Amino acid sequence: MPAPLTIAARRAMVKELLRQEPGISARQIAGRLGVGKDAIRRDLAAIESEQRQPAPQQPPAEPEPAPDAPQRKELDAPDAPPAQPGDAPDADRLSVAYDDQLRAGLAMLARAGHAPEDAVRLAVAVLARAYEGAWKFRLYPQGVAPRVRVVDLYPYDPKGQRP
Incomplete structure (x- = not known):
């Protein structure tokens, strides 16, 4: 069973569905995201309120580090070997920019029930x-990023069996 959506993620998906299908109802959105229509109505009200607010001024491109904050080089272990392709990251968390393309992709995958x-x-x-x-x-030399053109799909089988 997929993990429940955060409110922010759900609202982003609601926005994307509204962008893709302007006439979609709260009930249809709720059905696609697997949540109650009351939650979607609250999301719609929050989105509408957010759109009425003036846009905040853009912050500076990159904030200055605090004077006592260590620089990035100080955080790395001095004798750590350089990362190699395929190495797992040291941290157990990952951060990515939550842009329009990612929002749209996540909204599409939410339609299939993916958190x-x-x-x-x-x-x-x-x-x-x-x-x-x-x-x-x-097909490509080891370590060279291939250009991925398509993903091969299994034929639909309502019983969930794959070849």
Whole structure:
């Protein structure tokens, strides 16, 4: 069972559905996202209120670090080997820019019941498998990022069985 959506993620998906289908009802949105229509009505009210607010001024491109904040080089272990392709990141968290393209993709995957975290994991796994195949079958040299054009899909089977 997918993890429940955060309010922010759900509202982003609601916005995307409204952008894609301007006449969609709260009940239809609720059905697609797997939440109650009252939650969607609250989201719609919040989105409408947000749109009435004046846009905040843009912050500076990159904030100055605090004087006592360590620089990035100080945070890295001095004798740590350089990262190699395929190495797992040291941290157990990942941060990505939550832009319009990501919002749209997550909204699309939410229609199939994927929570944002699960959707990201699935996307990375699919892309990694494509890279692995390209390198294994020597379509690309090891370590060179392949250009992925399509994803191969299994035919729909309502019983959930795959070949």
